[in-house]
Amino acid sequence: MAGPAPFSSSPDDTHTEMLEATYTALQKHGYADLTIQRIGEEFPKSKSLIYQHYDGKDELLVALLEFLHEQFKDDVPDEGFADAGEHLEILLDHALPASLDSERAAFSRAMTELRAQAPHDAAFREQFTRTDRFFRKHISDIVRDGMEQDIFQEVDPDRTATFVATIIHGTRNKRMTTDDEARTAAVRQELEEYVQTHLLTGDDQW
Amino acid sequence: MAGPAPFSSSPDDTHTEMLEATYTALQKHGYADLTIQRIGEEFPKSKSLIYQHYDGKDELLVALLEFLHEQFKDDVPDEGFADAGEHLEILLDHALPASLDSERAAFSRAMTELRAQAPHDAAFREQFTRTDRFFRKHISDIVRDGMEQDIFQEVDPDRTATFVATIIHGTRNKRMTTDDEARTAAVRQELEEYVQTHLLTGDDQW
Numbered sequence: 404m405a406g407p408a409p410f411s412s413s414p415d416d417t418h419t420e421m422l423e424a425t426y427t428a429l430q431k432h433g434y435a436d437l438t439i440q441r442i443g444e445e446f447p448k449s450k451s452l453i454y455q456h457y458d459g460k461d462e463l464l465v466a467l468l469e470f471l472h473e474q475f476k477d478d479v480p481d482e483g484f485a486d487a488g489e490h491l492e493i494l495l496d497h498a499l500p501a502s503l504d505s506e507r508a509a510f511s512r513a514m515t516e517l518r519a520q521a522p523h524d525a526a527f528r529e530q531f532t533r534t535d536r537f538f539r540k541h542i543s544d545i546v547r548d549g550m551e552q553d554i555f556q557e558v559d560p561d562r563t564a565t566f567v568a569t570i571i572h573g574t575r576n577k578r579m580t581t582d583d584e585a586r587t588a589a590v591r592q593e594l595e596e597y598v599q600t601h602l603l604t605g606d607d608q609w
Numbered sequence: 610m611a612g613p614a615p616f617s618s619s620p621d622d623t624h625t626e627m628l629e630a631t632y633t634a635l636q637k638h639g640y641a642d643l644t645i646q647r648i649g650e651e652f653p654k655s656k657s658l659i660y661q662h663y664d665g666k667d668e669l670l671v672a673l674l675e676f677l678h679e680q681f682k683d684d685v686p687d688e689g690f691a692d693a694g695e696h697l698e699i700l701l702d703h704a705l706p707a708s709l710d711s712e713r714a715a716f717s718r719a720m721t722e723l724r725a726q727a728p729h730d731a732a733f734r735e736q737f738t739r740t741d742r743f744f745r746k747h748i749s750d751i752v753r754d755g756m757e758q759d760i761f762q763e764v765d766p767d768r769t770a771t772f773v774a775t776i777i778h779g780t781r782n783k784r785m786t787t788d789d790e791a792r793t794a795a796v797r798q799e800l801e802e803y804v805q806t807h808l809l810t811g812d813d814q815w
Contacts, residue, residue, distance in 0.1 A: 433729055435641040512728040519725030521786035522718040523639055532787040539792075565792050566776075566799040573779020580727035581738040586745075586771050593772040597803060 409471055409510070421446060421453055422470050425463045430509050434516045439463070461524065464517060468530035475534065479541060487549030488603065494545070498571045499591050503578075515579045539568045546602070555602050563602065570594055615677055615716070627652060627659055628676050631669045636715050640722045645669070667730065670723060674736035681740065685747060693755030694809065700751070704777045705797050709784070721785045745774045752808070761808050769808065776800055 410423040424445035432441055437460050443450035457463045484490040503511065521528040543564035549555030574590045577583065616629040630651035638647055643666050649656035663669045690696040709717065727734040749770035755761030780796045783789065 434725070515728050516725045518782075518786045519640070519722045522721050528786060528788055532789060535783065535787050535789065562795045562799050565795040569779040569783060569792075569796050570772075570776055571779075572783060573775040573777075576724075576782055577741065577775060577778060580724045580734060581741050582734055583738060583741065586775075589768045589771040590775050593768050597807075600806065601803075 409474055417448060417452060418456075419470070420448065421456065421463065422467045424453075425460075425467050426513065429464070429467075429513050429516070434464075434520065437464075461520070461526070464520075465526045465530060468517065468527070468534075472530065472534050472537070476537060481541070481544075486552050486554055487545050488554050490545050490548070491542075491598065491602075494542070495571075495591065495594065499574055499587055499594075501588060508579075511575060511579050515576060518576075535568065535572075539564045542567050549602065554604055556604050558602065567594070615680055623654060623658060624662075625676070626654065627662065627669065628673045630659075631666075631673045632719065635670070635673075635719050635722070640670075640726065643670075667726070667732070670726075671732045671736060674723065674733070674740075678736065678740050678743070682743060687747070687750075692758050692760055693751050694760050696751050696754070697748075697804065697808075700748070701777075701797065701800065705780055705793055705800075707794060714785075717781060717785050721782060724782075741774065741778075745770045748773050755808065760810055762810050764808065773800070 410419075410426060421442075424447075425442050427445040428442045429437055431445075432438075439453060439457070439460055440450075442460065442463060443453055446453060453463070457466070480493065481490075484493065500507075517527065518531055521531050539561070541564075543560040546555060546558065546560040546563050550557060550560070570590060574587055578587055616625075616632060627648075630648050630653075633651040634648045635643055637651075638644075645659060645663070645666055646656075648666065648669060649659055652659060659669070663672070686699065687696075690699065706713075723733065724737055727737050745767070747770075749766040752761060752764065752766040752769050756763060756766070776796060780793055784793055
């Protein structure tokens, strides 16, 4: 869920440069063909620095996920909305855009591939668990805000947030792993109808 | 979405034995560490037979996905239900069980890993596109049946099916890639409420 260009500003320290090299090499070679050597090829300083800090590609990739998690937390907009309804709408716009530019598509591809390490690697699973929990909490906070503002019905905020986050995740994963990207719009429509009928009070129209 | 034990009956031909060896080796080693040699170690006949038929592990894995797709099509129950409501309920029971036995968990892990090849490999993407389309069509047929039986409201069957299939996929993927398996029950509850209010007519209770 982090932004499309995690290293858009120039890295300001060696550690971040290593993670940028890891991200670049992952995009070029994919997880299976990624090696520390190939990460080194993208790193502007002495490759021995990487070996001093990390024991293997998985350690670097987990550090990359930690970095992206912190960035996601910093970047996610959480104020400046007229109300919780607008907040949720903008979140859905951001999470399920009609089309992905090449940077966001590359980012999503990389995350899809790294997530596939999670079933058999606890360190990866821990990272995705943390990011998923953060995002779910973020959505449940919006739902609670909406209930306080009397614009959302009285629902179970955690259950609603789990549902919405799962739909977003499923859509994003299918978008990257099938040729049916166009179905994204159908899910989005149905999700908005769900918000309309399950969440919004009265006749509010999005 | 295929059953948990794709090779539970003994393979009856060499080709199927190769695919079973591929499946076993994938579960043991994971995608990144899978090699034709390791597939050969699980194959009871001469390894040279594998080399005669396949050029590499990806070709074998795509053939495995094709095999699983056909098996899924054969296995998915599509008759013997009192009505479309019961049909949908049993489908959700099957797709989102409260807990996974070890065979189903192993199967889901393997599928999660293979799906991660899809973003950068068109042959994998084609397989998952086909299976996802089949499953979506299966759900939309249930929705159409329910509308004909006057137990479902007049909805867009394809959009509804896309939504339900996406929720199932997102839940299954999160279940394998995070430590929050328990959230499956929350999604299931919310999905049943969605079916109750968006799909069922009248006061039918599941």
